[in-house]
Amino acid sequence: MEKANPKKETAKTADEIINEVYDKYAAEADAKLFGGKKMPEPKPETAPKAPSGVDAEKGKPAQNPELKEIEDKTSLLEAFGKINKQNEGLKEELIAKNNKEIPVILSPEEAKKRYHYEPEPEETEEEKLSISEKERDERLLELGKELEAARREYIIRDYNLDKNSGIFKKLFGFGKRSQLGEFNREYETAKSRYEEVLKKFKDATAEGLVSDRQEAEITSNWLEKGEFIELQKTRDQIKLENAPWSQGIKNGCMKLIDKYRKLPTWKKIAIGFGVAGVASAGGAAGIGAAAALGVGWRIFTSGVSAIGFKGMYEGVAEGYRNKKAKSNTEENLNKSFNKKSEFDPQEFKKRLDDKIKTVDREIQKRKAWGKFRSWLAVGTAAAVFFGGRYVAQRVMEHFHGGGTGSDKSIDDYIRSRVAGHEGSGGSPPPSGAGQGLGYHEFKDTFGMGGKGGAFIPESTEFPQGEIPPIDLEVPKSSSLEGTIIKYLENQGMNHAEAGNKAHLIALEYAKNMGLEKGPYSLIHPGAHIEMEMGTDGQYHIDNISGDEKLGWLAEKNIESSAHDLHYNEAEIFKKPELELSEESRKIMDSLQKSAESGTDAAAVDTVPIPLEKIHATAYELRSGITNADKNLWDSVADKNLWDSIADKNLWDSVKNMTYEEIHNQNDSKLAGVNHKLDEMRVQYAEKFGSGAEPMSGETLAQYTERLARLNNGSPLQSAVEIINSPSSGSSIVGEDSFPAGSSADADFQKFSSDAHQTMEKFKSDANDKLERMKRSF
């Protein structure tokens, strides 16, 4: 045996320490292996295998029968294993003494060197990982980490984009993802990066891992499903991190998830079946849910050790073991069988690529569904209730305003107003208020039942009869509008109507996206058009994806007839720049600020209409008159509220909200809108009765349009009357706000004059159109 290096007095080397270890334990090993005798010194060139049982003293073959046992190499290896274990203790001791890390456990090479023993491999060559396989595994590990980071970055950007989109919509009336500039670019970059790393990960997984078609299918299926879950997990994690909760709550959640992760596999599976499986077995509702819930929450609250489901676990564990054994056998059989089949790695990669693309699209679609469901929940539930909300507000004002309110008096009042309630003697509730809404629900809904419940129930079920988001794939030789037309025709619409609708849908999309060239005329097969049906009953494009070369055809390729059918939208939507002097701008800003910050609705009424509004009005009217009734009605509807809203963007931000939704907005900027809405509602209700009440799911734009129709009999008539009315134009402008002779006044005069001229022309156009329409009927 090698001895410690005598030249070194202090600071022993690792090698010296190892020698000491072996000197110390060699005797013990000898005792175990050779019946208390010392291990024989082997001849230098001999014994590639187990020690041959040579008698160390006589140099003859050993006769001791115990020595024969050492031919059992397994025993020898086990003995080495024991020695190594014992060495662990000494290792710590020596490390403490020498203050350095040393390798104590023998590698096979060290064992061979010291004992001149050639142990047989523990595993067969086939079972051992080859170097290339190891490299692949290391690469996969590395890529897995990279993928995790890229996935997280992608989800964070996606989350931020969603968040900013909501903020922008609220503040500025626009908020399409593609309109959010830098935020969108960051998202796109993160998304590309994620897809790139995912592809690398997929390729690395495919290389060498799959050897046949069936295995390829399994692997791709598993990768796709796994990645979907990982995306969702990351999304929930980001949601948790951004939740406005204490760090204690957040940490608590993570600790509990950690507890789950540290459980043995079979127990984790058992919990999975406990939570999801029991609910599955029990149907949509029932006791199964409670059981599942119990398992889930017990994990969250006290750890798995406290769960009283031992019996269930044991049953699952047994089943798990049996199934696993069976499955392994089947898998091996499959592998043998499949070795004969042909496998095309390129096809496999392609299929994986397709699946990767699908993952993200499904994620986005899923989100769209989620949004759509929430939106429908708002649109339907809120609309059903909001007539009641109006009553409730009046009740609250009535009693609390006089300082004599009491729960009892409110109760009595509500009892008298809620339809169907025993003893109700009051007039029927406004449209929608009493639809399936009982007294208690009414109270709870408005937070009068002591529960403080949210007004809008957060339904996660897709309302029956509603239309989910639509994902249209552009087929070969089709176009943006052509794809939509085909879809609409399949829904039963005739070709002409479908063509018109599709064009309007495309135009609206172009407008929302700020596409100055109009709707895309160049789109490729495989692109996806994602549409939703709004509460206005019209389809709207939410997104177009999957076409990197989306754009416009060269001008010469566009059929002129398509343009002849409709007014050139680009011209309409491009509002000329409004140039103002510094002085004008200051006045405008000041007025705007006071209008926006004022919580007193009356203050909003006194704010003069800014010049931008005249400017915008003129163009909106022009747009409306020139672009047929739909746009015309947008203008008319807007006009009902323009008198109370000094900011066109504000109207844009609220026009697609329901009446009740606006009431529920805790936004000072909406105070004036709320006030005007209530006034308008009361005024129209007095004049036209309950038919003038907002209806279930009706947006503000639809509601105001309906009121305009109600008031004037015919949409166009209404528009023309409004345009021709003395209040149009000059009378809506706060002329006194601009000091005479100032540059602001000059600006005002100029734009006022322009606006009047423009409006005069439009009045004339509108009257002409009305006359033509009358003649055509």
Added chain:
Amino acid sequence: MDQAQIQKALSDELGISNLPQDKQEDLIIRMTELLLKRIFIETMDKLDEEGRDEYEKLTEGGAGPRQIEEFLKSRISDYEEMVQKIIVNFKEEMKNNI
């Protein structure tokens, strides 16, 4: 329905029964983790700030599972139904997307 049947029903329902056992198990474990976290997040979402403070105090004070469950049931109307809905929706989501 015994555990084996539940296991099979769940795998069938999630459309993963065609995968080898180890891959099924891998997915079920990952899904369960996701589901548990989702139940937690949505439950906390339903609690108001005061409720969350109380929940935190309860868990910090070593409250037992039953106590926590009772608390949640008292603070969230139709709590069990809510969780049931989360589970059902979650499974739908998994079924439709994986």
